[in-house]
Each structure stands twice: as C-alpha cells, then as structure tokens.
Amino acid sequence: MNTTELVWFKSSYSGTGGDNCVEVAVRPETVLVRDSKDVRRQPLSVSPAAWADFLGHTAR
Known part of the structure; x- marks a missing residue:
C-alpha cells in the first residue's frame, strides 16, 4: 500500500507541538491510522464501521 498518495488528516486532539500527532486517511474500503x-x-x-464505532465511543 502506497501511503504517500493518501491525504492524511491530523487529529483535532493532537497538540500544537507537531510531534505527537495521530493522523487518519480515509478510503472507501478502509480507514488508516x-x-x-x-x-x-x-x-x-x-x-469504516469499526472507525465509526470508535468515534462514537470517544465522543461520549
């Protein structure tokens, strides 16, 4: 899998320091972290279903 061609998004919970970030890339068949x-x-x-479940639990 060539991950350099994906668009990665930084987690909104990551700090502003720039070195402790979780990044996510979404494809139709999978979510990459x-x-x-x-x-x-x-x-x-x-x-995608597992990712949606995860987000649902973290938003509580």
Missing part, C-alpha cells in the same frame, strides 16, 4: 512520528511504519487499517 498512523503515528506522525513514524510514517514509515504500516498504518493501522480498520473498517
């Missing part, structure tokens, strides 16, 4: 400090590592891949 990575640590901005280690972009060479394979990102976590979850289904």
